Amino acid sequence: LKASFRLDPAFTVAPVSRRTFGSFVEHMGRCVYTGIYEPGHPTADEDGFRQDVLELTREMGVSVVRYPGGNFVSGYRWEDGIGPVADRPVRRDAAWHSLETNEVGIDEFMRWAGKAGVEVMYALNLGTRGVQEALDVHEYLNQPDRTHFAELRRKNGADEPYGLKMFCLGNELDGPWQTGHKTAYEYGRLAAETARALRSVDTDLELVAVGSSHSGMPTFAAWEAEVLELAYEAVDYISAHTYYEPLNGDVASFLASAVDMDHFINSVVATADSVGAKLKSKKKIMVSVDEWNVWRQSKFAASAKAADPQEWPIAPRVIEDEYDVTDAVVVGNLLISLLRHSDRVTAACQAQLVNVIAPIRSEANGPAWRQTIFHPFAITSRLARGEVLRVEPQGPTYDTERFGEVPVVDAVATHDPESGEVSVFAVNRHQTESVTLRIELGGFEQRTFAVAEAWTLTDEDRSASNTAEQPDRVVPVESHEASVTEGVLKIELPAVSWNAVRLV
Numbered sequence: 001l002k003a004s005f006r007l008d009p010a011f012t013v014a015p016v017s018r019r020t021f022g023s024f025v026e027h028m029g030r031c032v033y034t035g036i037y038e039p040g041h042p043t044a045d046e047d048g049f050r051q052d053v054l055e056l057t058r059e060m061g062v063s064v065v066r067y068p069g070g071n072f073v074s075g076y077r078w079e080d081g082i083g084p085v086a087d088r089p090v091r092r093d094a095a096w097h098s099l100e101t102n103e104v105g106i107d108e109f110m111r112w113a114g115k116a117g118v119e120v121m122y123a124l125n126l127g128t129r130g131v132q133e134a135l136d137v138h139e140y141l142n143q144p145d146r147t148h149f150a151e152l153r154r155k156n157g158a159d160e161p162y163g164l165k166m167f168c169l170g171n172e173l174d175g176p177w178q179t180g181h182k183t184a185y186e187y188g189r190l191a192a193e194t195a196r197a198l199r200s201v202d203t204d205l206e207l208v209a210v211g212s213s214h215s216g217m218p219t220f221a222a223w224e225a226e227v228l229e230l231a232y233e234a235v236d237y238i239s240a241h242t243y244y245e246p247l248n249g250d251v252a253s254f255l256a257s258a259v260d261m262d263h264f265i266n267s268v269v270a271t272a273d274s275v276g277a278k279l280k281s282k283k284k285i286m287v288s289v290d291e292w293n294v295w296r297q298s299k300f301a302a303s304a305k306a307a308d309p310q311e312w313p314i315a316p317r318v319i320e321d322e323y324d325v326t327d328a329v330v331v332g333n334l335l336i337s338l339l340r341h342s343d344r345v346t347a348a349c350q351a352q353l354v355n356v357i358a359p360i361r362s363e364a365n366g367p368a369w370r371q372t373i374f375h376p377f378a379i380t381s382r383l384a385r386g387e388v389l390r391v392e393p394q395g396p397t398y399d400t401e402r403f404g405e406v407p408v409v410d411a412v413a414t415h416d417p418e419s420g421e422v423s424v425f426a427v428n429r430h431q432t433e434s435v436t437l438r439i440e441l442g443g444f445e446q447r448t449f450a451v452a453e454a455w456t457l458t459d460e461d462r463s464a465s466n467t468a469e470q471p472d473r474v475v476p477v478e479s480h481e482a483s484v485t486e487g488v489l490k491i492e493l494p495a496v497s498w499n500a501v502r503l504v
């Protein structure tokens with residue numbers, strides 16, 4: 001099969017936002033405990049953080065981490081996690097039916113974030129709590145000194161304020177499963193009042209209103225519209241959450257998950273803009289896709305039903321999905337979709353970072369390793385630089401049960417005007433045929449290009465995955481099938497593959 005497109009440095013979408021390469025650490029399952037934090041582990045540092053996991057986080061190129069939830073945050077009391085650890089209460093976590101020991105709280109997590117070199121996107125509890133508690137935790141995080149919570153932070157060892165910018169005004173409050181679930185009107189009012197109060201104490205904030213938990217919610221779009229009508233001028237972002245899985249063995253549709261992500265993002269943008277038009281506002285609301293990934297949710301639903309309601313475990317194994325080759329291709333394609341929407345999606349968090357539907361896996365007192373989905377994330381984060389370029393691929397299509405006719409090849413490119421480098425990211429969704437992708441670099445006439453690096457992630461065995469025993473069973477391989485001749489970059493895309501090329 002053959003596909004082609006033309007690249008032109010003048011056709012820019014928007015600058016690459018580093019926040020596109022965000023992740024998510026929730027107090028859920030083994031993401032925190034035995035994930036990022038395990039004091040007894042052979043690699044643990046003086047603060048109890050696993051250095052093997054820290055190293056992988058840095059290698060992955062994570063820019064921002066959403067914390068501390070997720071569903072967890074909607075019942076969380078942040079004060080439980082500060083001060084001497086021995087005095088911290090153990091609490092029930094209603095969201096995941098487990099016990100929270102509170103050994104890790106704000107100060108520990110901020111220390112971890114400093115070591116990982118990531119920004120923190122802090123999620124506020126607007127499920128069981130409200131404006132006052134949001135102000136309190138903001139005071140603890142960002143007030144320099146003299147006030148009650150600022151002095152408490154200093155007493156707890158953090159002299160300087162953390163200076164966080166991005167706050168999520170709650171989590172998935174449209175969902176009936178959420179502790180403190182609300183109607184759009186109840187939530188929109190609360191979000192607006194919380195945002196206004198926070199802005200009255202801090203003028204340098206970026207605030208995210210809760211959007212729909214997924215596009216299949218019965219209230220999808222109506223929720224966004226009502227919430228934004230109430231909170232438009234007070235917030236900067238609306239969140240969007242989306243997870244994908246192969247349903248009933250339909251791999252063809254699963255491989256086209258990014259088509260659905262495109263549609264979802266476009267729908268959220270259209271809804272936000274229609275509210276803006278109605279309010280006669282010049283402001284544009286951005287989209288924070290602050291939970292996205294491949295997640296076998298149907299498997300999780302079955303195991304959740306079977307759980308014993310009398311059990312209150314600490315850091316149990318929850319949704320530790322093992323990812324295969326096809327999952328990695330889909331994740332690479334979802335990143336292509338996020339980049340393509342860089343004009344409106346300026347923050348995104350893959351959910352989650354360690355163990356819980358995660359690119360990094362770790363075992364208590366054991367190894368940490370990269371799942372298959374780690375690789376497209378790490379390479380895209382490293383190579384996507386400068387401006388995102390618009391691409392319009394011409395090529396074959398195929399039929400899917402869930403999304404109709406979809407292109408076999410999906411791609412995006414970036415161009416760094418400073419270094420002159422160009423990166424191309426492309427997937428082949430076809431299950432049996434390879435595709436020769438021809439990219440005309442005509443718009444860059446003055447320059448000649450050479451392939452600096454080219455990577456392909458694919459495998460004859462698409463169910464292959466990485467495990468503790470075989471941590472590098474699936475890795476991207478350097479491709480020798482990419483070349484530039486007379487201003488044309490040619491890449492051979494194997495069936496079911498994710499590919500990246502950097503040109504200098």
Ligand code: AHR
Pocket residue numbers: 026028069070071072171172213291351352
């Ligand atoms: O990431 C797992 C869960 O998925 C989060 O806690 C919740 O926000 C979403 O439904």
